[in-house]
Amino acid sequence: MNILKVKRLTAGYGAQDVIFDVSVHIDLGEIISVIGPNGAGKSTLLKVLAGIIKPKSGDILFKGTSVLGKSPQYMTSRGLSWVPQEDNIFPSLTVLENLEVGAYLLKEDLSGRIDEVCQIFPQLKERMKQTAGSLSGGQRQMLAVARGLMMHPDLLLLDEPTSGLAPTLVHMMLEKIEEIALRLGNAVLLVTQTLDAVRLSNRGYLISAGAIKYEDTTEALLTNREVRDLYFGG
Amino acid sequence: MCKASIRFLFGNNIMDGSILKIENITKHFGGVYAVNNCTLEVKEGTITGLIGPNGAGKTTLFNVITGFYKPDSGRVFFKGEDITGFDPHIIFGKKIFRTFQIAREYREMSVLENLLLIPKNQSGERLWNAWFRGKRIRSQENVNIKRALDILKFFELDSKKDIPAKYLSGGEKKLLEIGRMMMVDLEMVLLDEPGAGVPPLLQNKIMDYIRKLSREHGLTLFIVEHDMDIIMKICDTIIVMSDGTKLAQGTPKEIRNNEAVIEAYLGKQNTIDEIK
Numbered sequence: 350m351n352i353l354k355v356k357r358l359t360a361g362y363g364a365q366d367v368i369f370d371v372s373v374h375i376d377l378g379e380i381i382s383v384i385g386p387n388g389a390g391k392s393t394l395l396k397v398l399a400g401i402i403k404p405k406s407g408d409i410l411f412k413g414t415s416v417l418g419k420s421p422q423y424m425t426s427r428g429l430s431w432v433p434q435e436d437n438i439f440p441s442l443t444v445l446e447n448l449e450v451g452a453y454l455l456k457e458d459l460s461g462r463i464d465e466v467c468q469i470f471p472q473l474k475e476r477m478k479q480t481a482g483s484l485s486g487g488q489r490q491m492l493a494v495a496r497g498l499m500m501h502p503d504l505l506l507l508d509e510p511t512s513g514l515a516p517t518l519v520h521m522m523l524e525k526i527e528e529i530a531l532r533l534g535n536a537v538l539l540v541t542q543t544l545d546a547v548r549l550s551n552r553g554y555l556i557s558a559g560a561i562k563y564e565d566t567t568e569a570l571l572t573n574r575e576v577r578d579l580y581f582g583g
Numbered sequence: 584m585c586k587a588s589i590r591f592l593f594g595n596n597i598m599d600g601s602i603l604k605i606e607n608i609t610k611h612f613g614g615v616y617a618v619n620n621c622t623l624e625v626k627e628g629t630i631t632g633l634i635g636p637n638g639a640g641k642t643t644l645f646n647v648i649t650g651f652y653k654p655d656s657g658r659v660f661f662k663g664e665d666i667t668g669f670d671p672h673i674i675f676g677k678k679i680f681r682t683f684q685i686a687r688e689y690r691e692m693s694v695l696e697n698l699l700l701i702p703k704n705q706s707g708e709r710l711w712n713a714w715f716r717g718k719r720i721r722s723q724e725n726v727n728i729k730r731a732l733d734i735l736k737f738f739e740l741d742s743k744k745d746i747p748a749k750y751l752s753g754g755e756k757k758l759l760e761i762g763r764m765m766m767v768d769l770e771m772v773l774l775d776e777p778g779a780g781v782p783p784l785l786q787n788k789i790m791d792y793i794r795k796l797s798r799e800h801g802l803t804l805f806i807v808e809h810d811m812d813i814i815m816k817i818c819d820t821i822i823v824m825s826d827g828t829k830l831a832q833g834t835p836k837e838i839r840n841n842e843a844v845i846e847a848y849l850g851k852q853n854t855i856d857e858i859k
Contacts, residue, residue, distance in 0.1 A: 362750065386782050387754030388743070434753040434780065435685070472638060483612055486684040486776070487637025487809075509753070512779045513684060515636045515809055516849050542754070542782050581783045 351410070352377050352504050352536045353398070358407035360397045366405065367393040368559045373538075375504065380530045380537045382547045382567065384580060385556035391540040392434055394556070395506045398538070399431035400424040411504070426454050430502035434509045434540070437493035440482030444473055444492055447481050451496030459499070466495040469525050470518075486513040494522065498529075505529060508540045523549050544581070547571065555580065602627035602771060602803050603648070608657035609827075610643055617643035619827035620657070625771075625820075630797050630804045632814040634838075635824035636848055641807045642684055644824070645773050649681045650674045661771070676703065678770035682763070682777065684807070686756035690749035694740060697748050697759055698731035699724075701766040727766070734762045737792075738785070754780040761789060771803040772796075778810045786810075790817050811849075815839065823848060 353375045361367040368390040375381050383391050396402045398409065400421040409416050411427060421431075439447055448463050455462070467474040470491040476484065481492055490513045497505060507526070511519045527549060529535050539546055547553060553570045555563040563576060570576055601624040610618040618640040625631045633641050646652040648659055650671040659667045661677060689697050705727070706712045707720040735741040738758040743751065748759060757780050764772050774793075778786045794817055796802040808814050814821060814835070821838040823831040825847045831838065838844055 365750075384782075386739070387758065387780075387785070388752045392752055479613075479615070483615070485617075485638040485642060491637070509780055513637070513776060513809065515634075516811060518637060519809070542780060542786075544783065579784070 350377055351375065352412060353538070354410040355398070356408045356410070358394075358397060358404050358409065360393060360402055360404035360407075362393075362402070366559065368397070368556070371407070371556070371559075371561055373554055373561070373564075375536045375538055377503075377536055378530055378534050379552065380526060380539060380550040382539045382541055382550035382553040383556060384541065384547060384553060384570075385562075386580070389556040390559040391556055392508050393559075395431060395433075395508055395538070395540060398424075398506060399429065401431075422454075425500060428500075428503035429506065430497040430500055430504070431506040432493050432497035432508060432510060434512070438481040438484075438489050438496070441480060443478050443480055444484070445477040447492055447496055448473075448499055451499035454500065462499055462501075466498050469498075469521065470495055487515060487518065490514055491518070502535065504536045504538065506538045509542065510539065511541065511543050511546055519543070519545065599624070600626050602662055603805070604658075604660040605644070605648070606658045606660070608644065608647055608659065609655045610640075610647055610652055611655055616827050618647065618654070621824070621828045622657075623822050623829045623832065625803060625805050627803055628797065628801045629819040630793065630806065630817050632818035632821040632835075633805060633807045633824060634809070634811075634814060634821060634848060635830070639824040640827040641824055642775055643827075645681060645775055645805075645807065648674075649679065649773060678768065679773070680764045680767070680769050680771070681773040682757075682760040682775055684775040684779070686753070686760045688748035688751070688756050688759055691747055693745050694735065694748050694751065694759060695728070695731055695744040698734060698762055698766050699727050701763045702727055703767070730766060731762075734765045737765075737788075738762055754782070757781055758785070758789075769802060771805065774804065774806045774808075776808055777806065778808055778813050786813065793817060 351374050355371060355373045358371045359366055359369050371394060385391050397404050400419050403418050416424060439450060449459060452459050452462060472488055473491055473495055484492060494510050511522055514522060523546060526537050530537050539550060541547060547567060550567050553567050554561050555576055563570060563573060603625040605621055605623050608618050608621045621644060635641055647654045650669050653668045658665055661679060666674060706716060706723050712720055732741065735744050740755060740758060751759060761777055777789060790813055793804060797804055818835055821833060821835055822829060823838060823844050830847060831841050831844050
């Protein structure tokens with residue numbers, strides 16, 4: 350079953366369109382990677398899906414109903430979490446407050462949920478009272494992803510989640526992403542430049558100049574000669 | 584002649600070929616010791632990698648070297664001169680340049696302008712010259728513009744030269760940061776995660792360029808990076824930091840096989856080959 354179906358989406362900033370006629374779909378239990386050169390429109394696509402940017406045309410079906418033009422708050426309440434690439438923490442709030450903000454729509458006691466995300470990133474547990482602005486770059490990235498997980502999302506949109514992380518943590522993060530999709534049956538849409546993250550996905554889309562250039566299984570994408578020449582090199 | 588006299592007369596670097604020396608640097612934020620009694624050195628003309636777990640103090644050390652933080656104790660020597668606590672613009676004047684882990688572009692300025700303002704002491708900066716030396720200003724600007732356009736072409740950003748830098752994507756902002764270093768002649772460059780958010784093909788292109796700068800122009804590079812492919816391929820020496828201080832130093836081969844490094848950074852179960 351498609352948890353997300355994007356039909357012929359065109360969107361951008363002001364008069365400048367960045368993505369054109371983009372169609373993607375994700376099933377529950379799937380990990381989908383979106384790859385492409387810098388400035389291709391990958392992050393813009395995620396912003397449209399999260400409700401940050403209103404598209405000019407096209408449609409977005411989330412859990413079977415159109416969510417076109419809905420607010421980020423609505424999308425979050427329906428079970429979509431977005432972890433942006435930049436400005437993804439509140440630097441003046443503490444680590445704990447950042448996590449609480451991530452679950453502001455939940456009415457339940459958050460302590461159990463916070464413990465759960467801290468099992469993935471133990472470094473955060475040691476720094477609960479520290480302001481997020483004083484964290485290192487990698488620790489900020491952990492916090493951003495942890496905050497994205499606070500709402501138990503059905504669909505998690507991750508923009509470069511492994512950027513700035515040490516190799517051991519990259520592996521932990523990838524394992525967690527795999528667990529979210531395979532064990533919990535949720536879906537993950539991953540924008541990434543990391544080959545290991547691409548390998549983890551079931552299918553992938555290559556975006557170039559705002560349009561989907563290739564859509565295929567990960568294996569086929571990685572062995573496609575043109576994709577290798579254009580994107581990975583060698 | 585005793586060592587102290589040699590150091591007094593010729594500076595620290597004469598003795599051992601190091602261009603940068605960090606001696607017992609400590610920097611703490613409240614109760615957190617980001618850098619803790621760290622001592623290390625970087626040899627002139629080499630590419631030196633700085634790796635370590637998240638929160639090991641790598642970026643803080645870069646901030647201390649480049650004057651963004653004043654250390655609580657310890658000294659920083661560049662080419663034998665004590666530059667501890669100098670302001671960032673003074674350090675830049677010594678031909679030391681750094682890029683940031685999270686790109687810091689001038690958001691409202693165009694992409695081209697972001698590069699054009701990097702060269703120091705441009706003729707047009709002086710009011711007097713603006714009135715009486717217009718030709719010189721134009722000629723210097725034309726040289727800078729040509730250089731900047733060549734850089735933008737190299738990074739495939741030439742079609743975006745006139746748009747405000749805030750509209751660049753995350754990866755493009757990183758490229759713009761690296762592009763800035765190409766605008767001036769430098770002695771040493773500190774790169775904070777140059778590969779993060781950059782597609783593999785372009786990463787290779789940047790790394791080839793960095794290698795060329797080092798081999799052909801003798802530029803010294805000090806690079807923080809988590810991508811072990813990059814680090815192992817281009818570095819002559821790798822320094823490993825953990826808990827704010829130096830854990831190990833060696834060639835890529837030595838580091839690859841160092842048990843303490845595998846435990847602290849790469850993970851007990853994994854070798855680098857398995858990770859990449």
